[in-house]
Amino acid sequence: MSMESTFTKEIIQDIRDLLESKQEDKLLERIGPIHAADLAMVVNELSIEEAKLLFEFVDAVKASEILVNMDEDDRDELVESFTAHELASYFIENLESDDAADVLGVLSDEKTEEVISHLDDVDHASDIVDLLQYKEGTAGSIMAKELVKVQENWTVSTTVREMRKQAENVENIYTIYVTDENDLLLGRLSLRRLLNTAVKTQISDIYKPGLEVVKTYTDVETVANKMKKYDFVAMPVVDEIGRLVGRITIDDVVDVITEEAEKDYQLASGISQNVDYSDNVWMLTRARLPWLLLGLLGGIFGAQIIGLYEADLRLYPEMAFFIPLIAAMGGNVGVQSSAIIVQGLASESFLSLEIFPKLKKEFMVALVNGLVCSIIILGYNLIFSESMNMSITVSIALLCVILFAGLFGTFIPLVLNKYKIDPALATGPFITTVNDILGLLIYFAIGRMMYA
């Protein structure tokens, strides 16, 4: 009963061979039982020529489903290679307005206009044009215009008739929205209630007023957090004066949540753009090199700090032994504390954004961790090291570094967030690098005091 859902190179090779030998019937038979989302993964791997041939063979509905499921980079490249007429008839006519706007996003204004001009359905065309206006990252940019809405002054029987019409264009209904005659959103109507009410009843008597909404300009992360928090599968989008203009469904929001989580994870790992393994060497390099250069700069500063203590090192080379320890621990603690703040900010779970109470709490955590680590390393040094001075230096420095790194890692993302800068930037290489440098300063300063 279940269809295939994992892919092997063999399947891609099969499809390639059938494409090359232009065996249309055999190809259709081979891909018939495969879900569009899986076929999209295959098409990602094909050359432009192969992909275009495949799209010629399959019907337009399947073609458009495959297209929207493709990786964005591969899809954009492919979309640009089609003529405006092909785009309109193969894909855009069969896509919901939000997916259509998404696909067209990569094209120039002129070509987009040309594609739109080839659409027969004027309503569909104007829906897409509407959506293209909204700024990326806003609710307007990810909403769809397709939804089921009924008016409060209709009767149940009018409503059922109208709903049948509207449902033609809507893949999943989820919610029946109730508006006044000016499209002002009033509330929602339960399908159960509708089915159980006499046909002459007016909608105004049976709908449930009040509804959680978002504005067209609300940013998508806020939308995602709301839908996640309230367990919504769809959410209405209204304009400045409360008119219903579209709705956002959970599948779009799942993508937002995933991308957001991936982005934070990547930033924490020192990867500055949304790349994945399938991207080419050049893109992967470009996403990683900036953070490495930051680390390089940090290393140069570190070298200069140690350079200041060259004379001390000549006398007490054992001071060098614990440089990696001090640097690593500062980095680790900073990353931990910033990650906890970044995650709290991302899930909007802080009751207040006050900085001081958070520093106080982190101080306690860092103090416990710092004392444990310092005592362990003191024990180690008392047993294995001959220098009492160094033993004490390392332990005191380690405690200071852990305390400092914890506070710094807590403070920076909160401040960035206050100034509307993505706090996730503060995790990973940035915090590690800064804590490396400051850790060395603390270590050598304490060392000089102890040895003086």
Place this chain on the structure above:
Amino acid sequence: MSMESTFTKEIIQDIRDLLESKQEDKLLERIGPIHAADLAMVVNELSIEEAKLLFEFVDAVKASEILVNMDEDDRDELVESFTAHELASYFIENLESDDAADVLGVLSDEKTEEVISHLDDVDHASDIVDLLQYKEGTAGSIMAKELVKVQENWTVSTTVREMRKQAENVENIYTIYVTDENDLLLGRLSLRRLLNTAVKTQISDIYKPGLEVVKTYTDVETVANKMKKYDFVAMPVVDEIGRLVGRITIDDVVDVITEEAEKDYQLASGISQNVDYSDNVWMLTRARLPWLLLGLLGGIFGAQIIGLYEADLRLYPEMAFFIPLIAAMGGNVGVQSSAIIVQGLASESFLSLEIFPKLKKEFMVALVNGLVCSIIILGYNLIFSESMNMSITVSIALLCVILFAGLFGTFIPLVLNKYKIDPALATGPFITTVNDILGLLIYFAIGRMMYA
């Protein structure tokens, strides 16, 4: 129209005051317009006594909605403080089977049994008992028993009548499942189709056969990836022989996706348990200390490696200057390359799990990054450093360390994954620590060759 959705301390204080003075009417008025998910955030902050008082005042439907939206730790504590009878009548009677099983999960088998014995609705009780059997982390453990199913040999009119009955217990219908008389899942029925078909038609003539399913024992991450990939809002769960036993809805899966992403992020940041800022100092410390101890161990190894070169350091103390740079760069590159692999594994986007091609690709990326960084640091050293030996040592060592760290960071998560160990364990502190140590070994080995 939109309800309040952000909370301030003032609102919590308001509610606390009203609870303390037992002003039931004013309290209900105050919390009336607040969504259960928001109230749950308030209740998280209340003491057990305050929370219990609040649950006495609100009606059972609202109480149960608040309870399921609470933080798990706070909720578990609260649940344990209620008697079996209170749990049954306040909460469990009004919850869908999956939420009920979730809430009861914290209790002992005896108390769970006692709660169940207080339920009047035998079907509901047996649904919950069924769900409690499934192992955590499997589809069975997150599915709900409530769904709408119809039999292929029914007519449209029977179906509509039966659906009305079934819909009483189902919050959102999403999909109408079609089974044979033995509950064997056959396919699904479109609501649109149902509404547009003559009442005497048999379901077997109008349903759509074949449906993507998961088994009760499928793990939740696989379910989440499937639903995300195919944009499903609900997915049927079948037993070993294909009988429909429940369904999983997208809201449950959104939680799985979020938790999974948070877990990977936390592991990459050196936090070993699912904690957030609201957890107490002790829990936060316990989640962070193990990774710090790992870092400490790494630092001790590092100290021993450098100790081997104490004589060299006395002669050439400038060798110490670049210790932090070498260690940091190894760590950074390792974290980057492992993050890309971990993310690819998590999203199941690799076409094959072969290790060698991935090492080849990473070698290219690391080579480019390594050459750029080595040349920059060579330029810096040629200008600012007096020692040609050291300049060359640092650049060669840096290139080697970056190449090695990239390959190691790629290799380890793939190997862990092969042996069914969570590859995310390999990111963050573990990879940083190992690369720190190996980086130092490479650096001093090359240094000794250059100075020899």
